[in-house]
Amino acid sequence: MNTYGDMFRVTVFGESHGKAVGAVVDGCPANLPLSEEDIQKELNRRKPGSSIFSTPRKEKDLVEILSGIFEGKTTGTPICAIVYNKNARPKDYSLIKDTPRPGHADLTYRLKYRNYDYRGGGRASGRVTIGHVIGGAIAKKLLSYTYNIKIIGYTIKIGKIEGDFNYYKNPDIFEDEKSLESLIEKIEGNPLRCPSMNEKEMEEYVLNAMKNKDSVGGVVEIIVVNVPAGVGNPVFNKLNGELARGLMSINAVKGVEIGRGFESAEMYGSEMNDEMYFDEDKNIRFRTNNCGGILGGISCGTPIVIRIAVKPTPSIGKKQRTINLKTLENTEIEIKGRHDPIIVPRIIPVAESVVAITLADLMIKGGFIHPCSL
Amino acid sequence: MNTYGDMFRVTVFGESHGKAVGAVVDGCPANLPLSEEDIQKELNRRKPGSSIFSTPRKEKDLVEILSGIFEGKTTGTPICAIVYNKNARPKDYSLIKDTPRPGHADLTYRLKYRNYDYRGGGRASGRVTIGHVIGGAIAKKLLSYTYNIKIIGYTIKIGKIEGDFNYYKNPDIFEDEKSLESLIEKIEGNPLRCPSMNEKEMEEYVLNAMKNKDSVGGVVEIIVVNVPAGVGNPVFNKLNGELARGLMSINAVKGVEIGRGFESAEMYGSEMNDEMYFDEDKNIRFRTNNCGGILGGISCGTPIVIRIAVKPTPSIGKKQRTINLKTLENTEIEIKGRHDPIIVPRIIPVAESVVAITLADLMIKGGFIHPCSL
């Protein structure tokens, strides 16, 4: 379905070339200061056309709040926010009407529903993540307002080029507010959202693929700081499980890791286990953070460490073999339209949004944030 | 919470050293032939004590069905099945009452609930996965009965030792019923549930760790065959998302991949995309299965390919630093009790169970299996 969350719940709607896309956010407690700017700021981060690495489709993605705010604050009632589609060009897509694109959801949608708005991928388009970002912007505001929680996503790998920056190489940066600020500046300042020294090498890599009418993937790391201990649930609905589900709900994500992830399979128990100690003020601390902030499905107070694998954009200009569902013949396709050669940098605000919604929901359910009124 | 699934829903309960553990399975359609043997068979696969690599705790794990069956078939009413704990030794655990074990949920449970049944990890014990397996056994029977779906899990890596068998090296085996049978025999025939030629090397690796009072992790691959195209949902509740959440609900799982997973981040679009064609009978086929059977969150008819990272068992005999919550002092712990030096082989039936429940639920919700009566 199209609703995410139980108590902080985001219902998304809209197609790539329909009238509008948007979301209804239900369960945001009353008395949170909220304006259209709070949402617009995040939408601008995922907006197309801001670099040579993104689709040239021109959309300002201006958001309009229809309900749920009174005198500058939330009221506890559902917040509906929409973005009208402006630069829809349905005709660009007549080509794919009967020839599903390899690696895309064109075929599975059609098989499942038999009435598929194929224009721009319809509901399978990345454009529907505007709804995720609307929900995420509100969730971020709520988390920041109540617990000063920060969610920071960035690229750590592009294609085969591994970046030299990641959490386990630089855990201390995330303990210090100032270092964090300058990290964020660095991330937002470059087109791949990658704070590594070798970021230019990555840009080269993408440009090269673009010349070949091809696309590339990458790996994104997301760190969350200031989550209190106790968020999440023991058996099903573990914090890690909910995060994984949410992140896999983003098209193109093919893997999710928490903490050391797949690397932990190679470690001995004595290496992996994070030892505890009391600091001078008798606060519980951990000597390492291999668990990535989650033990037994419940947050333990250290930064939450997540990595997602992003596959290369399936829409490429290169000739590919496919089928024609009308003629029932094998055929070939060269996708025209307007497409991203790499989706990694634009997926970051979406992934952060999903993490924010997941946390907001679990923190309300867990009694950390009052469900009705701040 | 302790319920998994919406329409095929499994509610699990019980603690490691309480009276009993079990599950209530609600939403299984009527008229499925089902007996205690169907469940016992799967419980035996996760039972402790069947090899030198598992805890010596002696439990026969005999299941008793309390409701929901009439004249050998399900009735559409909830099936409650329980396993009484026999070999509980609560006294073994007095040690950990105030000194949470590193890498364990002892601390987070205690912080969250403040009344923690610490005996054997209580509800955080691997023993609670008996409930998962009860639910999974019923789900497997349902999937097999209706669609001949098979779910096959096996070890592909132990610590740093990579096995020579995995799906992408041998996709054809999964297309042929006979090869599949002999693969399953091979898997179930060795203590690490690993069908690789170098399995002995892995055994050595674990034995070595055991000598050092240490533990090891590994990677498990799970393949599902015969899932029809169309299972799953487009945006949230994607098939991959639900699988990831379910699998992360198993303690020790730190990463989940679908299809090529993290490898896909290194591929070009032209490599990753699975091209389609019509075979002679005009069936839609794919030339490759890099997507792992799922496109846009919906199954496409090819085998579903999943990998999970399993961290080393946190309970180790080696001395570790921790805290004493009563004295508020830093201290050390050497865990005695009865523990698995590696959880990988025993996690396999649990992971298969979670996959089965996830699929049963989505196939009922998607109209593939009638929700009330077969």
Next chain:
Amino acid sequence: MNTYGDMFRVTVFGESHGKAVGAVVDGCPANLPLSEEDIQKELNRRKPGSSIFSTPRKEKDLVEILSGIFEGKTTGTPICAIVYNKNARPKDYSLIKDTPRPGHADLTYRLKYRNYDYRGGGRASGRVTIGHVIGGAIAKKLLSYTYNIKIIGYTIKIGKIEGDFNYYKNPDIFEDEKSLESLIEKIEGNPLRCPSMNEKEMEEYVLNAMKNKDSVGGVVEIIVVNVPAGVGNPVFNKLNGELARGLMSINAVKGVEIGRGFESAEMYGSEMNDEMYFDEDKNIRFRTNNCGGILGGISCGTPIVIRIAVKPTPSIGKKQRTINLKTLENTEIEIKGRHDPIIVPRIIPVAESVVAITLADLMIKGGFIHPCSL
């Protein structure tokens, strides 16, 4: 929360004097022919200003569909439909800012959320039922398209004036398509939606109350024909339970009856029990329909019979005692604004909508309607 239904789910939003009200309908199967006219038709039935018995607020309530339709049919993706508020007069309500109206939700909203959009009752306004009707219009179309189900609501009592028409006096009318058509015509043809001979007497009764600046209540009966046997669930989520919950979700409803309702408490088992027989074609038939179409929470194939008690509109011109939350003093209020002296006739399309959504949801969940595609 603001979502109703599990698989056919309606999320409503909007305030009385905000920008817009509307709904997102998720889970409507693909391939249902649907246009704005289908929804507009039902909105016109609840629109204000169509008789002297309703508020003079001028709203055309024109609906706009933003998503989910392609080539005149649903696609299985969420349908967002909105109605912009045109005749908002927020200033009319400054009076009630601090003086909650007796019988209204003003006080409880304020206590719960502490930021209350009091203008026209904000989210507690009857205007939010536009969302219910949007969802209901789509559900009705679905039920009619798949099973020729008809939902007919009408007034059977106004204040102390009992009408001479109700189901148990005229069960045969509901067995015959033609009689039903002319009944509907009669209902829609008069301002109180009452098909009784003594309807004029009721009008007098209301006019009299209006002269006294007072308001009146009434009883509505809703009949559903052509529901197949088997809809609903045995224990929780019984068909009757779900209907009762849905109908109680409409402000002003203070009681719900199924079949003989409270009258059944006075009957002997031998009177109440509906005896079964086989008709000539060996169809199962019932000699009576005292159960109102539901046995053990599951539909039995006879018409579903529901009655709801509607309290008098709380907004009245008469002077009433209340409190001032700012000055903390006892005070009095004479409500000006634009209000309905009776809500009964306008509640009918809303109640029908709730019944329709409830049935659509249960019929999809029960396997009667395919969840993805018709």
Next chain:
Amino acid sequence: MNTYGDMFRVTVFGESHGKAVGAVVDGCPANLPLSEEDIQKELNRRKPGSSIFSTPRKEKDLVEILSGIFEGKTTGTPICAIVYNKNARPKDYSLIKDTPRPGHADLTYRLKYRNYDYRGGGRASGRVTIGHVIGGAIAKKLLSYTYNIKIIGYTIKIGKIEGDFNYYKNPDIFEDEKSLESLIEKIEGNPLRCPSMNEKEMEEYVLNAMKNKDSVGGVVEIIVVNVPAGVGNPVFNKLNGELARGLMSINAVKGVEIGRGFESAEMYGSEMNDEMYFDEDKNIRFRTNNCGGILGGISCGTPIVIRIAVKPTPSIGKKQRTINLKTLENTEIEIKGRHDPIIVPRIIPVAESVVAITLADLMIKGGFIHPCSL
């Protein structure tokens, strides 16, 4: 399905003549003192055989808690509690195997599931409400422990005999702890749980029906005191809606009223509206309680007033016409077995339980009770 509640959730299971009936209660916060006695006490109130007005089936209904309690307190993990069936006499029911009893769920279950455990009505038996009472006993303890909430149910009508005691005749009794105690004593002291002066007349009425091998119904009133203002939700999931759904989930309930209920339809707004005032301590008070403690779906702090219509027990000894599903012939049935001539007094602890679960769930969701730990 068989689960009730979202955050305080009760999953019930078991058949009348199966091995056991019971419930899993998930979401009860940790640190609530709880023992088997707390549950047994409530089960004894619904137990059969305690008066001439109930079935002579002999069941001690001894409860056993299998999980979720540690050192006398809840731990936040699921509490499974079961009652083994002892006096099952499956053979008594061979008669009804093919001839569904009028007024019963025999037919609808069979049509829906096609494998029906008909023995004693199987899952449609009143015996399954043992699960409701287990959940209710825990919910009551939680509500009493945290808010001193009391839930008092009693009979106000038997057949056509109206009792002289009800809430609106004696609202003051519910304001005073001592009067309440003696009222409860009176209720529990007589076989019909009716505190009216004319209770003996009601007993006569039932005895008379029993002589005629017939059964009777009645009306039960349930009052809840000490619920704080603010419980419930504005649109869907209103407190009244949730209560109505829960109560309708009990077999035999055919109507639900809140506050003045159907009587409110006859009142003018000026009569119905409950005027507010500040008392000397500036507490908000209401001059009347016609709304029954709920305004706009949210509790307002006054006693919650509920009435349910209970139909006559469908199982009667009198000859009735029915059908034979095997021979497809019309036939007659005289039900033997062991049945209640009236279910009203035994339904009271069940109805109270449902009210308790509903409130516990809404109060956790609304932030009134901490979801994890008291």
